Amino acid sequence: MIDEVVDLLRNDEARLRAGALFGDPGDSLSLRIPGREEFLFVTPERCDPTTFLFETTGLESADLHAKIYRSRKDAGGVLIGQTPWSTALASIGARVPTLFDEQARHIGSAGKPIALGRHAQLWRALEDGRNVAIYGDRRICIGTTPNRVVFNAELFEKCAKAFVIAHAGGDGIRKLPAWVRHIAGARLRKDQKRAALSYALGRMPEGMDGYF
Amino acid sequence: MKFQATRELIVRTCIELADRGYLAATGGNVALLADQEHFAITPSATDYYAMSAADVCVLRLSDQRQVEGEREASVEAGLHAKILSARSDCGACIHTHQPIASAYTLLAKPLEVRDRAREALLGRSIPCVGYSPSGTALLARRVARAARPDTHAYLMRNHGAVCIGKDVTEAMTRVAALESECASFFLMRTRARSGELDQSVRALVIQTLRPLLGDALTRFDDVITSESKKAS
Numbered sequence: 299m300i301d302e303v304v305d306l307l308r309n310d311e312a313r314l315r316a317g318a319l320f321g322d323p324g325d326s327l328s329l330r331i332p333g334r335e336e337f338l339f340v341t342p343e344r345c346d347p348t349t350f351l352f353e354t355t356g357l358e359s360a361d362l363h364a365k366i367y368r369s370r371k372d373a374g375g376v377l378i379g380q381t382p383w384s385t386a387l388a389s390i391g392a393r394v395p396t397l398f399d400e401q402a403r404h405i406g407s408a409g410k411p412i413a414l415g416r417h418a419q420l421w422r423a424l425e426d427g428r429n430v431a432i433y434g435d436r437r438i439c440i441g442t443t444p445n446r447v448v449f450n451a452e453l454f455e456k457c458a459k460a461f462v463i464a465h466a467g468g469d470g471i472r473k474l475p476a477w478v479r480h481i482a483g484a485r486l487r488k489d490q491k492r493a494a495l496s497y498a499l500g501r502m503p504e505g506m507d508g509y510f
Numbered sequence: 511m512k513f514q515a516t517r518e519l520i521v522r523t524c525i526e527l528a529d530r531g532y533l534a535a536t537g538g539n540v541a542l543l544a545d546q547e548h549f550a551i552t553p554s555a556t557d558y559y560a561m562s563a564a565d566v567c568v569l570r571l572s573d574q575r576q577v578e579g580e581r582e583a584s585v586e587a588g589l590h591a592k593i594l595s596a597r598s599d600c601g602a603c604i605h606t607h608q609p610i611a612s613a614y615t616l617l618a619k620p621l622e623v624r625d626r627a628r629e630a631l632l633g634r635s636i637p638c639v640g641y642s643p644s645g646t647a648l649l650a651r652r653v654a655r656a657a658r659p660d661t662h663a664y665l666m667r668n669h670g671a672v673c674i675g676k677d678v679t680e681a682m683t684r685v686a687a688l689e690s691e692c693a694s695f696f697l698m699r700t701r702a703r704s705g706e707l708d709q710s711v712r713a714l715v716i717q718t719l720r721p722l723l724g725d726a727l728t729r730f731d732d733v734i735t736s737e738s739k740k741a742s
Contacts, residue, residue, distance in 0.1 A: 383714075386715075397616055452535045453537070459613070460613035466700040467695070467703075468702075469617045472667060
């Protein structure tokens with residue numbers, strides 16, 4: 299299983315790099331190893347995947363990943379890092395609205411940006427099931443599978459870019475209707491429960507790549 | 511494999527669209543007429559970088575019954591079928607989640623095309639249809655109802671865009687033109703808000719939008735200058 303996860307991690311890393319979503323100092327990416335209390339971890343500087351225990355990593359940049367895997371049993375992959383759009387969201391400082399169907403379905407509310415060091419606020423947000431949080435000027439992006447973490451990163455980048463550009467234009471922005479957010483949110487939570495169950499059984503979750 | 515050339519063309523088109531950032535994750539889809547009675551369309555929930563021609567589905571235009579393809583067709587098959595039927599002069603229909611046009615859909619209003627070259631490509635006014643969830647018959651009906659012979663792009667509120675053309679090259683050109691026109695709109699607005707916006711955000715937006723304009727930038731600079739003169 300570890301070799302398979304190593305390959306998946308290398309694929310994710312290559313795709314994120316190609317899309318300029320990973321590769322800057324401070325970025326980090328990890329994937330859960332199903333059936334074990336461990337994850338594989340890479341940074342731009344540390345290209346060979348390193349295995350860490352959920353309990354302790356001994357590496358500051360991996361600690362946040364470990365804590366996410368401990369608290370989010372559905373998390374199959376975690377991407378942390380800064381993009382120009384995550385920095386812009388932090389500068390705007392307002393709640394990031396849910397604007398698109400697929401954002402509601404796969405990411406959920408990103409809430410208000412959280413100031414660096416406000417750990418309790420961050421954990422409340424992530425334990426609430428959010429798949430993206432803006433922490434400082436970085437975005438923390440969670441996915442139920444190796445594919446999903448990449449898709450969520452791409453999706454959030456588009457949503458962030460669209461929101462920042464529309465916000466800069468100064469016209470009123472229409473949000474997604476509440477009933478759509480409600481239904482999509484229920485489906486997202488169902489996926490998260492299924493993923494947590496699969497990982498508890500030592501299996502990689504399936505059927506998480508769809509649009510709906 | 512039936513309609514192999516058309517299905518391969520869809521694979522290449524999707525990779526091109528994904529490389530340009532017009533398809534976020536698995537969002538967006540492409541349909542091409544395969545013959546008078548059939549169209550080929552991207553499958554549902556597929557990573558476009560991993561898609562093969564065999565994954566591409568072929569459906570009957572009249573009732574969207576799938577006749578070829580190993581995967582389930584995109585949930586937007588009905589939307590594509592209705593547009594291709596409403597616009598019998600078109601053989602290609604591209605639905606994107608392109609970021610700048612998607613940003614424009616958040617404003618829920620038609621886009622008035624101000625650049626002449628882009629007006630020739632897109633039409634004078636691009637309608638924005640009201641919100642309906644992705645993949646629903648209501649969304650398909652709304653876009654089909656908005657279809658006009660002289661309008662080749664359509665916006666869908668809080669969703670994305672549809673561009674059509676006689677072939678995939680023409681539809682792709684229109685996708686780029688629509689992104690460019692929306693970039694022009696937001697660039698003008700953002701430049702006008704120098705005192706109201708965080709400077710780093712303003713700089714990022716301007717720096718992102720400018721390269722999308724190409725030679726239309728000068729014309730828009732003229733518009734901005736004349737509008738500023740009027741204001742003063």
